[in-house]
Amino acid sequence: MDNPELLRNIKNETEQNKGDNRRSFLKKAAAATVTLAGADFITLAMDNSSDSGRQSGEIPWYRRITRWGQTNITEKDPSHYDIQWWRNHWKSTDTQGVIINAGGIVAYYPSKIPLHRQAQFLEGRDLFGDLCRAAHEENVAVFARMDSNRAHEEFYNAHPDWFAIDASGKPYKAGDMFITCINSPYYSEHIPSILTEVANLYHPEGFTDNSWSGLGRDTICYCENCKKSFRNKSGKEIPVVKNWDNAVFREWIIWNYNRRLEIWDLNNRVTKVAGGPDCIWSGMNSGSISGQSRSFRDFKKICGKAEIIMLDSQSRNDSGGFQQNADMGKLIHGLLGWEKLIPESMAMYQAGRPTFRLSSKPVPEAHMWMFEGIAGGIQPWWHYIGASHEDRRIYHTNGPVFQWHKENEEYLINRKPMATVGVVWSQQNTDFYGRDEPELMVDLPWRGIVQALIRARIPYLPVNADHIDREAGNLSLLILPNIGAMADDQVASVKRFVEKGGNLIATGESSLFNEWGDRRQDFALGDIFGTHIPETPEPNALPLRKWVNDTYHTYLRLTPELRIKVDGPQTGMEPQAKGERHQVLKGFDETDIISFGGMLEPLRTENGTEVLLTYIPSFPIYPPETSWMREPKTDIPGLILNTIPGGGRVAFMPADIDREYGRYNLPDHGNLLANLIRWTSNNNIHLAIEGSGLINCNLYHQPGRMILHLTNLTSAGTWRQPVDEFIPVGPFKVSIRLPGDVSGKDIKLLVSQLNTSGHIENGWIQFTINSISNHEVVVVS
């Protein structure tokens, strides 16, 4: 806490406010029961005499509330907010917790904090208080919502030194409002005083904040508070320009990350002092790692502190699709633990591309985002802007999903993923390798690998580069999708994994840079790849970053060529004997080349490696008369296989086919990646599904049973968003390898509400699903 006096005041105020409404909420919840996966019913007997409102060993509210709702209050709403209607809506949708606007930019209650401006149409009404009481009367928990990153002009005029300024001393503004500086007393005194006031007056269960992390990375604040703090931490001045190669700029990045973590801790201390040990503060986070990086939010460290992640990721974007929601759910659980919860704000209005705050989103589009979130372990949280709507269709969207969620909740939380493929990521890589091109350098390779896995129906798990040792025991294959920046200890974990028999695929420039993005002489994993940067590199060798923005008319040659089999005219290439191709090239018998799009430089490969693809350099596309290969064959490798004595299978793919696939979706690239993943994993994929369609498969384990989510992405994959009609797919023949504690006697389909039976052979169970409209969830026990 930055201000000991404030802390004492908060403590005193709290002491005076015992015996409160929150206590009565907890008392009413005393008889609540929850079902925990694989466990018996646990009764939440609340003890009113304990300070926290619960006894040790009982489940706190943030671990048991799984369906949330939010009416994001506009400043106009206080004049007509119909609380009774919304109470009914909470009930009819089985909503257990609500997020209610309290304060920050504007207050929705009569605040006594100086300069805490009232919402424009509040006119003395205590809207937050009325809503908070109504929720508690319904046994609905309350997350008081703050928005703390900007303020109006009168605030700026009173405390100009609390606001972010540019190098010339001009304040940063967003519209009419002024951006507050995260190193100023606005964050260390003003926001804590609001949190304390709200906790004392209304006793919400906890606090969240829509926009808590201050100015983003693309803007540097030069205010006196920042200058002084950075000088104290580093002994240096704040950098004048963005320069990723500059040590002071890098220090500035880390200093910014640390300040956001301090704010996280400070706000939690404040709310716990004011509201009791379970009165947590959990600022909202983004569903994109590059978004987190731009906001200086270190997802791994935040998850190390957080009891719950409030995920603000309301809808899909064109490039990521619905599947990005399941992907992000699994990624965050990997950091947070699978026993904790990740409610996600899901827009019921037309959000994303384009945004219309007051129009109802097409129901299939809204539902698919929810189903993919649930498949990734996310909990639903309906989200409206404004408290009344003329497009009344919006009120009917969430009900069916919430009802289904309530009926099947025991299968949807407290479970462990069963994937044997881990895809490695790190925020350091996004920052210091991605730099100003994280989409091209980091996100696209990730998306290509993940999309190839989804298309091949192979369950996978995102694995943080610092957690490789922890996860290694459950994985047979690790994939490094162009993880350029790797620290020495991360490299060492990958080596240990492979040396103990684990299998590895790495692409692009993986391990070629240290954790700061400084280029090494050679791949740090070069010995594992069996591939090295030549001792005398080409004088004009281009690093990937320089050409990543363009697409080139390049190809990859499959080796050996099977020219002799070609049924077609002479190619002018010298005929050669029929060669035996590697399994990885299965399905490509009728071609000796595939399109590429990137560029490659010579590499040195060790004896014993096998090169399956070689580079064909660029030649003209236009005019067509010029479109012939100038250099049909090189020995520049695009894909190298290696085996480590006593270790696993290794594939290194300098050709960034993953990035190309993420960008252009060419099936050759997807098929090649799928073949490569299957071969490298050495038959350690425990799920196989036959039948047409794009299906995202996520497999989980609870004691004695498995849960398989199958989300039908076929409809979404055929045209642009929003999806407005489901196209059913099926039948599917599903085969799953049974873990020791699952007999396979019972198979339940939770969406079509059918029971079926399977055929068990050699430890695998096989069964058929006739049709999937939007999603299906199968429980095998």
Ligand SMILES: [Zn+2]
């Ligand atoms: Zn500042």
